[in-house]
Amino acid sequence: MRPAWPRTAQGVRSRHRLGWSPQVPQRRAAERDEEAIATWVKETWPLAEQRRGTRTHGSACR
Template sequence: MRRRCGVDHTLAGLDLLLPRIGWSVQVPARKASERNEAQIAACKDEQWPVKRGRRTWAPGSALRTRQVRA
């Protein structure tokens, strides 16, 4: 759209704009001829380890304060 009109649009904006001008999102009608069904099935069955990251949310105060010594 930028090359043709000189305007940038987000994907969400294009999703709203295309039907207004009578266009639709294109979807392939058939699968690729190079597709390897056996390899795809093997990949789906493979178990990948889940990496656990640091929690982004934890209960408690957001302020870091020193503990009071008794």
């Protein structure tokens, strides 16, 4: 199976002429909830950071 656009210099130039850029969002989501995000960062993210270093040698995730 081939990619939709060739990964060559010509393909890059073609996408650039069309105004496309790699993986860059045009705008923020309309349904973005800033209050919910702030709550998540304050309450959930620290817990995720703490658990990061708790893997053992038997774990498949290294």
